[in-house]
Amino acid sequence: MPETTTPPPPQPPAPVRRLERSRQNKMVAGVAGGIAEYANVDPLLVRVLLAVLTVFGGAGILLYAIGWLLLPAADQQYSLAESVLGRGRRGGNVIEALALVVVVCVFAGLAFHGNGSDLGLAVAAVVGGLLIYRHLDSRGVTKSTEDSQPVGESSTTETVPLLSSPVRAPADLATQSMEAVNRAADRLAAEQLAADDRALHGPWPEPTEPTPPPAKPAKRRSLLGAITMSTLIVVLGLLSAIDRFTGADLSPHTYLASALTVVGGGLLIGAFVGRARWLILLGIPLSIAVLAASLVPWHDHGAVGARDSRPTTVSDIQRQYTVNAGVEHLDLTGVDFAGQHVKTAVHVGAGKIEVTVPRDVDVTVHASAGAGQLDIFGAEDGGNVKQTVHEAGPDGPGGGTLDLTADVGLGQVEVHRGA
């Protein structure tokens, strides 16, 4: 039977508060209001927080768009992303979802391009958390219905109508759901008591008679997603074990590509057996990260972080300065180059190279950026660029020569003269 003919099993209203887009506290799509209702704080607080995050780097808009995509509206069972990817009602608003994905990509790109590896990580954590939350949430609710309804008792009638009529007064809904929850809880408690009693006093049930499994047709959810996620975590664990204990210095490329391989493999299997389209949501940011990382050469034993190098003599200058991620600031103004010829190179994977040279030295700069910007003595260029610039300084030729190579994978190169 094709996957799409059967609607997912009806779920009763969640017994606990659900993180959803609010209908009452709604300015744009109700994301801030929903978060506020969930956390029981003033919506204004959440809005101010989002506004502040928007001003500082645009994360607010990014988070809002992600929330819009991943949180279900108050009167809907599934989020926009889920319904577009084929869960629940067919074809949510595809245009709306696409527009939001574009917004997410643009702002994620901005966040990545700016100084935001932390920001990117935070956003990734939020997305991951939300996905897992939604996953566990829907699974937990489904499970509790199955548990609370003993086989043979057709008590589905009390929960199904609730969902088949989505527009219903919230108070009514709340009362009914509370009643349903109470009934289920009473029944569970009674069963538990009876079971305890049997366990203590017998007669013990036949060991050959396990509790019958829940009805098969209700189990439409594919295990593929859960299996893929678990495999992903195991693979990452193994990689980090290899990284730690064998002395192999694994680059971020390896981690990202392994994760992407597991996700892609899961999807590929899902094309034939089972379904886990939501893995696409995981694959998109991962492939963006892999593509971005592929622009960044990874140097073994390179530094990470901001570094200031301020040599004072020609012999102090290293042949090579290497930073994997961060800023290398090389200040050569303290060096007297007169009559000398010096050659040095700066390599940064992702970040910024800033070199300050003395006023009088004659400089030849070989600069390149995989994706980013060059600013060599005020001449700016951007994109995937390579430049060679020769500049003798305001005093013309003389005052020693410096041959400088500055390569950045993703980021900026800036070379300028000091005072």
Add this chain to the structure above:
Amino acid sequence: MVRNRIDVISLVAGLFFLGVAALWGFGGAVVSLTRGWPLPVLLVAVGAIGLVSAVLSSARRRGEDSEPDS
């Protein structure tokens, strides 16, 4: 065995992700993203596979009974 249709969306996305991982993840910076054949070839190949399987599965669906889908 129940009839099992190929899910083209999962197929295309899975192949694309595997291609990106293989070419630019494990290749590191060896295979350039900005020049050469890898990106166009990957996109054309994955897109073509998607088109073919979409056409095939649609043809197969039409060949079978017209059970309402979706």
